[in-house]
Amino acid sequence: MSEPDVVSSEPATKRRGRRLKGGPLQTRRTEFEDTLARTASARGAEAGASLPRASLWGDAFHRFMKNKASVVAAVAFLALLAFVIIVPFVSSEDPYALDFSQAYLSPSWDHPFGTDQFGRDLFIRTALGGRVSFAIGFAATFTIMVVGIVYGATAGFLGGHVDNALMRFLDALYGLPYLPFAIMTLAVFGTVNFWTMVVALTIASWFTTARVMRGQIITLKQNDYVRAAYAAGAKGPRVLYRHLLMNTLGVIIVFVFLELPGVILGEAFLSFLGLGINPPKASWGTLAQDGYTAYQAHPYIIVIPSLCIAWLILSAFFIADGLRDALDPRTKEA
C-alpha cells in the first residue's frame, strides 16, 4: 500500500516546477516520475501475484472454510438435502402403498428405516417428508425475510414519524405468542396445505427480522459513504438499494440460517400437534407424530424423523455461526 505516495514524495522543488509549466498533468510527467511509476506498478504486479485478488465474497468463503465446525455442518446440511432430493428418484418403493403384512418392520437391509403401521417404507417416506419440511422451511424463511426486510428497511430508511409508527405497531405485534398465533391462523384457514402452513409460520415470526433490519439500515445510514453518495447526486432509492440493502446481505444470509431451523421446528411442532400436512403426505413432524403412538414398541419410527430434524437444526446453526464470522468485516484479520 505504499505505492500511492511515491509521487508526492518527490522533492518539493520538482513539483513547483511542474506546476509552472502548465498543460495537462499527464504530459507534464517527468522521466523521474515515469520511472517511479514503473517501479511502483512493477511492485504492484508482484504484490498482485503473491496476493490473491480478493473479492468480498471470496474472502468470506475463505474464512468460512477455515471454520471446521461450520464446514462439517455445511457438509452435513448438504448431505441431508441430497438425501431428501435423491432418494425418491432412485427408490423403487411406493411411499403410499398399504401392505399390512409388512407393518412395523424394524430397520433392515430392505427397509433401512423400517416400515410404519401401514407397511409403508419409512426410508422413502422420511426422504419425502424431508422434502416437505425443507420446502416449507425455505418458503416460510423466504417470506419472513421479504416481509421483515421490507418492513424494517422502510422504517429505518424513512425514519421520523413513519419509523415511529411502524415500530410501535411492531411492538404491539411482539406481544403475539408465536405458536398459538400460528395455530389460530391455521384454524382460520380451515385447511392445512403447503401455503397455509407457510403463512401460519410467517405471520408471527418476521418481527425480529424487521427489527434487526431497521437497526442495520439506521446504522448504515450514518456512514459517510451514504452522505458522500447523496453529495454526488445519488437518488434515495438508489442509495437504499446500493449502499444500504446490499450492505446488509451478510446479515440477511446469516439470518436465513438462523430462521430456517426455527421455522422447520415450528412446522414439526404444529404437525406433531396434528396440524400438519394432510396424510398420506408427510413431513418430519407428522412422521414423528405417527411414531409417537407406538414409541414403546417401535421407537425407531419416532427417533428417525426426530434425528433428521435435530440434524438439520444443528447444522443450520453451525452454518449460521460460521457465516456470521466469515461475513463480519471485523473478523477480517483473524
Place this chain on the structure above:
Amino acid sequence: MALLEVEDLRTYFKTREGEVHAVDGVSFEVEEGSVLGIVGESGCGKSVTSLSIMGLVQSPGRVVSGSIRFDGRELTTMSDKNLEDVRGKQIAMIFQDPMTSLNPTLTIGTQITETIRRHMDLSKSAAEKRAIGLLEEVHIPDAARRLRDYPHRFSGGMRQRVMIAMALSCNPQLLIADEPTTALDVTVQAGVLELLDDLRRDHGMTMIIISHNMGVIAETAEQVLVMYAGQVVEQATVIDLFDRPEHPYTEALLGSLPKIDEPNPRNGRLSTIPGRPPDLLVPPEACRFAPRCRYAGMDDCNKVQPELREIRTGHWVRSNHPASERAAEPVGAR
C-alpha cells in the same frame, strides 16, 4: 456576479431543549475561480454551512432562512430533484474521513463509474475509461488495474485521492472540501493539498476549503472566513488576515499556534483561549466572543452584538475592539 452567494444563512437544529443555532446569519460570496477558506474551531458551524449549500442538512436540522445562490440559481427553494442534479455535477464535495467515505462492499471502479454515469450520458466502457483517466490524474499508479480493487486495499491518502477523483468526475464548477486532510497523516496531507491545488488550476474550479488548521488555510485559500459560534467574525484576503488579524478571536487562534523559531513567552507552554464557545441553544444578545475576549471591557460588548463592518478595503470584522483600533481606545486590555 459571484459564482456562489450566501446571504444571511441560518441553519438551526431542533433538539429537545430547543433550537440550536448552528449557523446564524452567515453571508459570503465566492468568485468564480477563487478559493475560499473557512476556518474555526469545532462546532462553529463551518461544516453545517457547507452541508447547507449542498442541501444535505439532515433532520432535525434545517435551513431556516437566508438564500444560497449558485450560478444565479437559488438553491434553498430548489426542488429535491433539481438539487440532486446539481449535487455531484456542479457542486461536488470531499469529506473529512476517507476511510469511511467509500462503500467497503463496492469496487473503486464501480463507485466512480456510477457517479460518472449518474450525471453524464456515457456508456459503461466510456465511463470506465474516464474513471481510469481520473485516477491517473490523482496519481494512483496502475489505475486500470486498481479500478477492480475494493477500498480496503487503499491507504488513507489513496482513498482521499479516490474521493477527489470521484468529486472531479463530472467537472464540477464548485468543489467543497470539508476538512480534506484532517484524517490523514501529516506527510500525506501536503501531497493531497498540493494535488487539490493542481487540479483546481487545471480544471478552473472554484473551491471552498474548510479546516480548523490555519496552516492548511494559509497554504490553499485566497479569501478567508473566520467563523465563531455560527457567525462570521472576520473576513479578509489570506495575506491580510495572517499579517494583520483584526478580531481578538483570530489573533488568539493565530497566537495559539506553536512556532518553531520564536521563544515562547509562556515557558514553553502553548497559549490557549480560556473558556469555551457559547451555548448555541440560546445565543447571547451580546458579542459572542465577549466572555473569552481579553478586550471586552466596560463598554457594551456584553449587551449589544457588534455588526460585521469593513474596517479597511476587503477586510471585514465583527468586533468592538479590532486590533487596529485598539491603541486609540482607553479601555484596553483588562
